[in-house]
Amino acid sequence: MINVLHLIHKYRGDYPLLNQQVNLDPARFRTVVCYLSGEDDGRNSLPAAGIKTLYLGFKPKSLRLHNLSLLWRLKRLMDKNDIHVVNCQQHRTTPLGVIAAGMAGNKPAVVSTLHGLGTASSIRRKLLNWFLYRSLHRVIAISRGVSEDIRRSNWGVSADKVVTVQNGLNYDRFLVPLAREEARRQLLPEMSDGFWFGTVGRLSPVKNHTTMLHAFQRVTHELPNSFLLVVGDGELREELAAQCESLGIARHVRFLGWRQDIPKVLKSLDAFLLPSLREGLPLALLEAMACGLPVVASAVGGIPEVVEDEDFAQLVDPDDSRGMAEAMLRLARLSNRELHMRGEAGRRRALTTFSAERMIAGYEQVYQEAYEDWLRRNPGTTR
Template identity: 45%
Template structure:
């Protein structure tokens, strides 16, 4: 039996990706999940599928690699549960996980799963990562683009330490979520019928909602029956709503706020747009595709790996609102039969190419080969 500790920086509520990834085969693994920060809100489905969930509820300011108190707490978990492998999620969790593993009697193998591109890469950060990467057994990247980025932006990082495992899901919540017109009337009866574009994600600069709104402004001027639905909340909400008012789009752009019914929201749409500035491997895009939606996505990160060559949607130049508007207009003018065909291809690509089973098998292969290598040494 392999004992795995999934170390996560913070608990911010039920996380659907972690719900599919963390419960590894119980015949092979005992899994403990530990959150460094965040309180248990009673809504974590992992409580029912892994061996134990621990909420340390530490203060964010204490999460420094040189502060040994958090690492000591993790060390006690490692030794008490005889942990063989630590899989760390996010940078601070990785640093603390490495220190804890070094302090422990067990000295487990440590992996770091990197889910997205870093906002900055300072000299100080490069120096720290250089020394900590030497202690890591491996880094797991969610796309090939991210793998290349990490390899290029870390000093003396051995390429054999890097493994690509695509995020995946069963997509069961998205495949059959009801009939479009009925859900439209139920959820959004005040929005007139027509061609509905939509997007979902935090209202933060990296998601480029501003560029999307400017592109949609051009679309709306040429097609009066188009609407844009924006699901999500975040620090840019007030600014974006002001921009919509300034452009005279208040009757066309609809801010839905934070939603827990994204599968149903997606079912009301005709097309999904993700104009991000950077992405690792966006689950929001894959979920829209699993819902049978044609998609438009920026040519950044792992998005081209999802879309290229499968006929599921269109790629656009990052931060180019004109290009985005052209592609959105092209999609809105397509015959319904063509849109339906693209939607079928999108669903097939998501479900077959990015399954939860393939993701779990990828982690299983990495973990087992690592332990086999150490046993043979």
């Protein structure tokens, strides 16, 4: 049995991607998930799935290498659970995981999973990564774009140090039949019919809602009966609402906040928008594809990797509101049959290429290899 510890910086609520990542073969793996900060809100589905889940309760600002209490807690946790492999989720937990693993009696192998771009954007970060990566068995990138960014922006990273395990999801809840008209009736019965665009993501600068709203203003001039649903919340909520007023599109835009019923929202749409400035491998895009939606998205990060040469998506420059508007209008002018055909192509790609099963198999292979490496470093240990 291979004992795997996942270190998570902060508990922010139930997270479907993590739920899938830790859904390993119980005959081969025992999983422990540890949140360094954040409190249990009773909605985390991991304990019900039989996964040991711990909340250390440290303040986010205290998660530093000089916090000896934190390092000692992690060392004791690794010893108590006989951990063989530590997966540090995101770069913020990696220094803590490496140091604590070095203190632990078992000296577990350490891997780090990176989800985003630009994790070596300063000399200080490059120096830290140079030190850390020498101690890691593998760096796991969630897309080829992230993998290339790690190799390009860090010093002395060997080709075999970085492995790509693409994100994948269990799409069952997105495949439940629900007609578009019924989804709209349940979601926003007061809205008139028309062409509905939508986007899902936190309201922050990197998601580039501002350019999207300028593009949508152009669309409304050509298609007065078009609407835009914005799902998510964040620091730009009031600013974006004010922008809609100044652009004269407030009656066409609905800010829905955070939603639990994302499948229903997606099934009410005609097309999905992802105007981000940076992305690793966006789950929101995979969810929209699973719902059979054609897409307009930025040609950045891992997005082209998801789309490749398929015609269900149109890729645009995230800074070009005119080009974004033209792509949106091209979709809106397609027949229902053409929209359906494009959406079905995206659905097939999501289900076959970005499935949870493929992702889990990739993580299991990394953990198995890390365990084999740990055994070589501990020759007296029996399997």
